[in-house]
Amino acid sequence: MQQFDAISPIDYRYYPNNEKIFQQLQPYLSENALIEYMAMTEVALIAGFADEGICSKEIFEEIKHTAPLITAEQVYAEEKRIHHLVRALVNCFGEYVSPEAKRFIHLSATSHDIICTAEALRYQDITQKVLLPKLLELEKTLLYVAEKEKATLQIGRTHGQHAVPITFGFAIAEYVARVGERIHEITAKALQLRGQLSGAVGAYNASSLIVKDPVAFEKNVLAKLNLKPATHSTQIVVPEFMTDYVHSIISCFGVLANLADDMRHLQRTEIGEVGELFEEKQVGSSTMPHKKNPIHFEHVKSLYKATMPRMMTLYLDQISEHQRDLTNSASSRFTTEIVANFYLAIDRLTRTMKKLAVDKEAMQRNFAMSKESIVAEPLYVLLSLHGCQDAHEKIRVAAEIARLEKKSLLQKVREMPELLEVVVKFTPEQKQILENPEQYLGKAVEKTEETCNYWRKELGL
Amino acid sequence: MQQFDAISPIDYRYYPNNEKIFQQLQPYLSENALIEYMAMTEVALIAGFADEGICSKEIFEEIKHTAPLITAEQVYAEEKRIHHLVRALVNCFGEYVSPEAKRFIHLSATSHDIICTAEALRYQDITQKVLLPKLLELEKTLLYVAEKEKATLQIGRTHGQHAVPITFGFAIAEYVARVGERIHEITAKALQLRGQLSGAVGAYNASSLIVKDPVAFEKNVLAKLNLKPATHSTQIVVPEFMTDYVHSIISCFGVLANLADDMRHLQRTEIGEVGELFEEKQVGSSTMPHKKNPIHFEHVKSLYKATMPRMMTLYLDQISEHQRDLTNSASSRFTTEIVANFYLAIDRLTRTMKKLAVDKEAMQRNFAMSKESIVAEPLYVLLSLHGCQDAHEKIRVAAEIARLEKKSLLQKVREMPELLEVVVKFTPEQKQILENPEQYLGKAVEKTEETCNYWRKELGL
Amino acid sequence: MQQFDAISPIDYRYYPNNEKIFQQLQPYLSENALIEYMAMTEVALIAGFADEGICSKEIFEEIKHTAPLITAEQVYAEEKRIHHLVRALVNCFGEYVSPEAKRFIHLSATSHDIICTAEALRYQDITQKVLLPKLLELEKTLLYVAEKEKATLQIGRTHGQHAVPITFGFAIAEYVARVGERIHEITAKALQLRGQLSGAVGAYNASSLIVKDPVAFEKNVLAKLNLKPATHSTQIVVPEFMTDYVHSIISCFGVLANLADDMRHLQRTEIGEVGELFEEKQVGSSTMPHKKNPIHFEHVKSLYKATMPRMMTLYLDQISEHQRDLTNSASSRFTTEIVANFYLAIDRLTRTMKKLAVDKEAMQRNFAMSKESIVAEPLYVLLSLHGCQDAHEKIRVAAEIARLEKKSLLQKVREMPELLEVVVKFTPEQKQILENPEQYLGKAVEKTEETCNYWRKELGL
Amino acid sequence: MQQFDAISPIDYRYYPNNEKIFQQLQPYLSENALIEYMAMTEVALIAGFADEGICSKEIFEEIKHTAPLITAEQVYAEEKRIHHLVRALVNCFGEYVSPEAKRFIHLSATSHDIICTAEALRYQDITQKVLLPKLLELEKTLLYVAEKEKATLQIGRTHGQHAVPITFGFAIAEYVARVGERIHEITAKALQLRGQLSGAVGAYNASSLIVKDPVAFEKNVLAKLNLKPATHSTQIVVPEFMTDYVHSIISCFGVLANLADDMRHLQRTEIGEVGELFEEKQVGSSTMPHKKNPIHFEHVKSLYKATMPRMMTLYLDQISEHQRDLTNSASSRFTTEIVANFYLAIDRLTRTMKKLAVDKEAMQRNFAMSKESIVAEPLYVLLSLHGCQDAHEKIRVAAEIARLEKKSLLQKVREMPELLEVVVKFTPEQKQILENPEQYLGKAVEKTEETCNYWRKELGL
DSSP, X not given: OOGGGOSSHIIIIITTTSHHHHHHHHHHHSHHHHHHHHHHHHHHHHHHHHHHTSSOHHHHHHHHHHGGGOOXXXXXXXXXXXXXXXXXXXXXXXXXXXXXXXXXXTTTOOHHHHHHHHHHHHHHHHIIIIIHHHHHHHHHHHHHHHHHTTTOEEEEEETTEEEEEEEHHHHHHHHHHHXXXXXXXXXXXXXXXXXXXXXXXXXXXXXXXXXXXXXXXXXXXXXXXXXXXXXXXXXSBOTHHXXXXXXXXXHHHHHHHHHHHHHHHHTSTTTOSEEEOOOTTOOSOSSOTTOOOOHHHHHHHHHHHHHGGGHHHHHHTTOOOTTOOSTTHHXXXXXXXXXXXXXXXXXXXXXXXXXXXXXXXHHHHHHHHHHHHHTHHHHHHHHHHTTOTTHHHHXXXXXXXXXXXXXXXXXXXXXXXXXXXXHTTSOHHHHHHHHOGGGXXXXXXXXXXXXXXXXXXXXXX | OOGGGOSSHIIIIITTTSHHHHHHHHHHHSHHHHHHHHHHHHHHHHHHHHHHTSSOHHHHHHHHHHGGGOOHHHHHHHHHHHSOHHHXXXXXXXXXXXXXXXXXXXXXXXXXXXHHHHHHHHHHHXXXXXXXXXXXXXXXXXHHHHHHTTTOEEEEEETTEEEEEEEHHHHHHHHHHHHHHHHHHHHHHHHTOOBOOOOTTSXXXXXXXXXXXXXXXXXXXXXXXXOOBOSOBSSSBOTHHHHHHHHHHHHHHHHHHHHHHHHHHHTSTTTOSEEEOOOTTOOSOSSOTTOOOOHHHHHHHHHHHHHGGGHHHHHHTTOOOTTOOSXXXXXXXXXXXXXXXXXXXXXHXXXXXXXXXXXXXXXXXXXXXXXXXHTHHHHHHHHHHTTOTTHHHHHHHHHHHHHHHTOOHHHHHHTOHHHHHHHTTSOHHHHHHHHOGGGOOTTHHHHHHHXXXXXXXXXXX | OOGGGOSSHIIIIITTTSHHHHHHHHHHHSHHHHHHHHHHHHHHHHHXXXXXTSSOHHHHHHHHHHGGGOOHHHHHHHHHHHSOHHHHXXXXXXXXXXXXXHTTTTTTOOHHHXXXXXXXXXXXXXXXXIIHHHHHHHHHHHHHHXXXXXXXXXXXXXXXXXXXXXXXXXXXXXXXXXXXXXXXXXXXXXXXXXXXXXXXXXXXXXXXXXXXOHHHXXXXXXXXXXXXXXXXXXXXXXXXXXXXXXXXXXXXXXXXXXXXXXXXXXXXXXXXXXXXXXXXXXXXXXXXXXXXOOHHHHHHHHHHHHHGGGHHHXXXXXXXXXXXXXXXXXXXXXXXXHHHHHHHXXXXXXXXXXXXXXXXXXXXXXXXXXXXXXXXXXXXXXXXXXXXXXXXXXHHHHHHXXXXXXXOHHXXXXXXXXXXXXXXXXXXXXXXXXXXXXXXXXXXXXXHHHHHHHHHHHHTO | OOGGGOSSHIIIIITTTSHHHHHHHHHHHSHHHHHHHHHHHHHHHHHHHHHHTSXXXXXXXXXXXXXXXXXXXXHHHHHHHHSOHHHHHHHHHHHHSOHHHHTTTTTTOOHHHHHHHHHHHHHHHHIIIIIHHHHHHHHHHHHHHHHHTTTOEEEEEETTEEEEEXXXXXXXXXXXXXXXXXXXXXXXXXXXXXXXXXXXXXXXXXXXXXXXXXXXXXXXXHHTTTOOBOSOBSSSBOTHHHHHHHHHHHHHHHHHHHHHHHHHHHTSTXXXXXXXXXXXXXXXXXXOTTOOOXXXXXXXXXXXXXXXXXXXXXXXXXXXXXXXXXXXXXXXHTHHHHHHHHHHHHHHHHHHHHTEEEOHHHHHHHHHHHHHHHTHHHHHHHHHHTTOTTHHHHHHHHHHHHHHHTOOHHHHHHTOHHHHHHHTTSXXXXXXXXXXXXXXXXXXXXXXXXXHHHHHHHHTO
């Protein structure tokens, strides 16, 4: 099969065309990788046998050195003959080792002792070695933007409408916090992934024939792979560990999608507060030569839409009849795509945020549009504070009238004796805010610093 | 990229390892295929220009002969440089044709005129040429089994409990009807797929500069590809045509999954009414050498679980801001996987149903378990019919007592004077059914025939 | 239970607080309604018996007049005792009718003959009597806006960026077409809903004891309710008819959500092209007295997010083991919520679109922002048409330079001799468009008319 | 609105018909409950003001005593007038308190300070007070069954096929572990729910006008409700805390569904290993008076199918534009239904598991069906262990031949000299297992004890 014969966009488009991405994902998510991890698990089992004196150290060494020789291609050729992937792997081992060694391979294990353990291993590895470093890179980028723009005035927006002011750094600090918190969750749930070596139905039937304490034996074998067993298993590791792990990814994907949406909208022609820097020869539209589209942010959102619903597959795979049915076999293979798309989204988002252009003038200009009406909130609060009854309602009505009369709200309020008599009681600082609504920033700057400092410390950045 | 470096199980496992499957799917679902369909669409546009006298016939011929030369590999190499796939395709054309011809390529079209049209084309083609023939093969297989087993006694099951008798053919006729009905739906919805040639925002802005009646021009160009436009479009074809098409597939997938589940359960050790014939060297379990598992039916269910949730991506992609945002770009590329998994499931299910072993003895044996209690329903109905009050409640209680006294229900009823006096009024045929509950088959046989005849005729089988 | 003890927001908030909405939905979606439809179905069965002479006309009349007396409250009280809803309904009939009549009630039917048929009926009824009229009202509103604003200049937007011009009517015509097309689909799929009277396992076992031709009998009974049977059934109607029906609703919900999103974004403070008219005493924000938020459009989107994923429940309910398992029982009850939410969304959207304020000045102002760069597309097309090579690339570069030199694109192009020599060949009309990009409207106006005319005719509006 | 006018099955059927369930859910999930929690939150804000000396203790006392007077009915009547729920609540307070007190109510808060905080509170409360006790009751029931049946021989099943033996207690211990582990997760995620008091855009703009340190002020107010703020917020609490909480529920629901499926299948007529005890007057089928269906287990699965897909709504609600859009408002109200369905499922499952009938004879009988072939696994393992090459393949072939020759596998093996010479080397204990496959139990009994002990300790049961 050639690259462009592939059916999955991951395989013909998103993954192999970028060498860096390929090198990050191939060692964990490809089928070559899975076969390697499975072979590694078979070797750990033999190491356990050697520890117990079931087989000799020599046999262990022999098998261990054989593992790297086995390729996915070879295993699949054998599978074509016997229609069983794990047994095919075992047979491939058998082609290299002595008959004496051969009989120990896979002994007492069921296929999913090997597959579940290999899966736990590879997802732990890619999380530790690829996803978390990449997320930390995104987090650092967000921290950089948040801190750099902590005092950059921006109008806060709710319902897509101007509300009251914040700073752009404060807006980004939201994502510092959310991504930071998801990093914690992903880390924790990857560490929770479990292996097993409990046999065909989970009751150690076969291993009980070989070792005295098969539960301790399982612990020992898994420890060689830095894994632990769950408190109970069937033919498979109980699914919730994987369900939680993928949820941690999907829920982080939602945060990325939200950030991408925010940036897309800030990039709207009429808003224009941020931009994606374009490469020199990049074409924006096949027919409109002038266009500069937020394609990277759109891409992140699109990957999210392709990926998020697949969480349901994980939920459906929680249900496996009795000691297991096989209906999770094909479906769980697609988990690699979820992780790949997640990586692609982080990578794209990070690269785009790194070259994000912030247009402070546009932010000032947009802010100015609502300068007048922003005053409504502090006015109502201060009026209430200084003893005015029903201030909220009075200001709502005053704002309405001001709009009709094309006056500023403050001007209108000064014309209403009932309100004016309260306004005069305001302190100079309070009056200052009303005159200069850009100062009505609350703790936007300080909170940005606090949030950034908190997450720098939490994540050691 | 090598096969086993792929991340999608479709690309390393389910698709390229079987030459027949590869040859069925590659011409429609691979990226090579998409590029071909896009080139074909660009050519149709030029044919339209030639019809209008915008360009010469010679230029059309030149471009037409160029199209087959263009490869995905070449287009992707150019895309790497300019970051725009459709413009890359246009540039690739440009490398082969004369400058005079070059300027007409893609003229007035927007990228998604080409992409949406090419997508509609390839999904129509694979439906007509691959999916429907495959579904008809499954339907024929189901018809064969239903007709062959139309009189094979089987206990009907509701709630997993024995209910009243049917025949195995009747049970399969359910799927004849459901698959038949889905074939109609898939056919209809594939034919509904629409192309377009309405430019950057759907208002024919650019094509209005070139041709007098761009709406008629669009119709003419699409007609060359056997496609029609929708009544309105934006930068993209309105999404509902594709949403409906994928729904028709997903809902058919649900029927396949249900059939697979039914067969899996009939194959349970305790039930054993059907079996999958195994190939000679096939291994059932890596540790239990005696096992024969319903892996093909499990596989179909598993593909379903991997695929069904993705319908949500189609629903999410219905939403595209204003004249379009690009957040459907990556996500819609994954539709190929949905179609591929669907094909794989039909193929696997058909092959397995073809060699389905039906164990009539087991069906008889299982039926016999409930022979006694089946009588309850006809008894209650006949009692009511012959004038007995509250027959349902009386039989419910009698069945309870019979169970406790370990008598047959009929025996018990005969001991109850109040019921006995009604039972004696039953006709000989009615008594016959009570004595021989295997005759309480209703219209199972006739209905099986009727259903099969109906669908044979509807589908021309 | 009191209203505010309800747990579903439909029951405490969205439905009973508005008398009109209540009166529209209660007769179809409440449990009172379901019980009524079920009683109606039981009566149809008796009518069938009377036709066949199984029971007398008098008995039919007696039972028919009893049906309206039965209340959900009464049925539920009886269900509490016997734990079976349909049998409880039968018992309630029994309390009113003579013993002679009583024994015919429900005779030969299984619970789901009654429930499936009643469900088909009520969803057909609410579709015909409530949903479609409501959708047609929305369609009329959209037609009104589209036609009224067919010539109102608006900048077309793709990727949230200014593209080339359209009219606001053209933008709305998109929704005329999409809603129109969904009206067709919903109509068709509601008509496809099927009833049944085929007994415990679908094989007419019980009814075969009573009537000669139970298949014809089923047809006759269903015809009394204006329903048809499917070509095959089990204990339940095959699920695909309901799956398709709900899909038609969900996919229409996606169109509503898209329209709502478009309007929300056009209402952004910086864009301000449309607005929702506020009621006089309405409060926009609990703390910001000046705010006017697009809450109705947001509400539609929110209902969509609450509802769309539930399509997965319908897909899951396609799978029912053998002649049926009961795992679709509770889940299918929630379909009422899907229909209710859909109604609520149409109603809210229609009311909001009816009082939509369109700010033509804002549309002009926004258009003016991009007036200069819009020229790029017609320029490239006309240059190509007049023989210029690589016009797209040349204009892309020129646009880039113009931006840097703060010149207009047209100005820049005139400074480039190579382009200027082609530009001079343009016709006066072509030049006119370049000078007045607001005329670069393509067929926006005509297409709006065409689309509106088409759907007016199709839907008889 | 009357009960049977409700549209949600929760409101007309599952919730109000059982007084116990009503009393458990109403105080947290009804709208009456939400309004109460919101009033409680407004009171906490005033308590904060009193602490800071912004208002007097008397005002705090006055407002505090007013809160319980406010009803949902009253708030909704006011909302009808002003179209804003939180402002309506504030106005209702205002009707009871002095003008002096009134002006402090809600001062500086935004609606979602109150709503988000109230939601966090009520979901924490129902988790602590209702869900976790109920889950612990289920866990105790499972522990009881597991320990009671720890030595009850059952055939292990994979792929629905007999595999090797376990005990029924061991099978249940799987659910002890999985439910136990989910109890941990739900506990943790409920505790993670967060409140807020950060104003209209999260930057403490308004509260900065009133108190010196609004961040500390927020902490103090939330502490009064036993809540904490997140590290950052916008107009709303960042969504991931709620996403995680609902995921913990949905993933636990999957465990319940799996248990229900297992029990349903063990209850199949042919298997008959477990049963649901029926109430005396309970009707199993409206037409088949003899039927006893696993309706409670089916109900749990059905609630799961109705609920699980709604997780997607939570994921979609993670995306909120800028400092917030309102598209999560209606959708998040439906979270109450998720929690209600979850409670209903635990309750039903617990009650059913409590009266689960275990048929040990049926388990023995089913085991006996596969007694012969079970030997295959230990035979292959022991042969390998004692030096035999390719034992797995040899036994697979021998099992095939034995099946054809209708011999026992052991018998066949003894006829094969090559294998016999190894078999004679087996120890007496090993031979014992081959002769008595019911002893091939591995560590099923010990592991059941270990798992039960572990979770008893972990959960303090």
